Amino acid sequence: MTEKSLTHFFFTAPAVLLYTLLLVIPVFQGVYYSMTDWSGLSKNIKFIGLANYAKIFSDKRVLHAFGFTFKYSLLLLVCVLSLATVLALILHYVLKGRSKTFFRSIFFFPAVLSLIVVGMTWNEILFRVVPAIGQALGIEWLSVNILGSPATAMYGILLIHIWQGTAIPFVLILAGLQNIPTDLYEAAIIDGASPFQTFRKITVPFLLPTFNVAFVMVLKAGLMVFDYIRATTSGGPARATESVGILIYDLSYDSLKMSYALAISMVVLLVIIVITFVQMKASSKVEVGQL
Structure with a gap:
């Protein structure tokens, strides 16, 4: 082994070791324990095979949680990616000089805040401030806490998530726009070419790698949403906002059904891997000029 190879090895070994200890091994342990009847506390563990996985597809509570999570993730993807793209385009093509730096900082500010702090702050805003404004203005629909109704609670949480979750995709897309060669536009x-043709034939294809990264980030955030719900509704009212993350937490620590919760976690992991793989494969076939 050469000196250069040894140097590379010693630089990468700590990261690989930590990755293995903190991610790879726990995943394999999770797969094993998901095939047992482990409660999370008991030392007596019985191997039951795929029973937990079979139960998932007949458990109405689990199916409802998955339905809510998929719907939430789809809405989050559409709203966040659309809003981030529009804001990035405006900032890149319309604003100039110091105003661009100022608004870039403003748009990115939510990303530095804690998820649970954002959830608790918005909970107070939607519970106290917005209804008070609605009552003062005499607007009936604005006078009600949006988080208090099963029909609207999801949209209240979605609003909070969009407010904070748009920041990083916005920065990524803005960076992608800045890397597009200006010669192509000229x-x-x-x-x-019309502005629409330019956007479709040049901007979108060049931004596809950025969109891929943003897509995976937002998808993962939607499928594993927990903090915002925990800080606002805790899955209520009437389990209307019970996501898969909230369900896994409840089964693990409140109901002591750790193995069942792990089985659900493995299904979520598989879903994320499949969707990401399909999306990456589809987008990799599209090159500049093919759209």
Whole structure:
């Protein structure tokens, strides 16, 4: 082994070791314990095979949690990626100079805040401030706490998540726009391309790698949403906002059904892997000029 190879090995070994200890091994342990009847506390563990996985598909509470989570994730993806793209385009093409730096800082500010702090702060705003404003203005629909109704609670949590979750995708897309060669736009204008054609043929293909990263980040955040719900509704009212994350927490620590919760976690992990793989494969086939 050469000196250069040894140097590379010693630089990467700590990261690989930590990754293995903190992620790879726990995942394999989770797979094993999901096939047992482990409560999380008991030392007596019985191997039961795929019984926990079979139970998932007949458990109405689990299916409801998955339905809520998928719907929530889809809405989050559409809203966050659309809003982040629009804000990035405005900041990149419309604003100039110091105003661009100022608004970039403002838009990114929510990303530095704790998720649970954001959830608790918005909970107070939606519970006290917004209804008070609605009553003062005489607007009936604004006078009600949106988190207090099973029909609207999800949209209240979604609003909180969008407010904070748009920040990082916005910065990523803005960075992607800044990396697009300006020569391509100049050539397109000379050839008589319309703004829409330029956006479709140049901007979108060049941003696809950035969109891939943002897509995975937002998807993961949607499927594993926990903090915002825990800080606002705790899965209520009437389990209307019980996500998979909230359900796993409840089964693990409140109901002491750790093995069942682990089985659900493995299914969520598999779903994320499959969706990400399909999305990556589909987008990798699209190159600049093919859209």
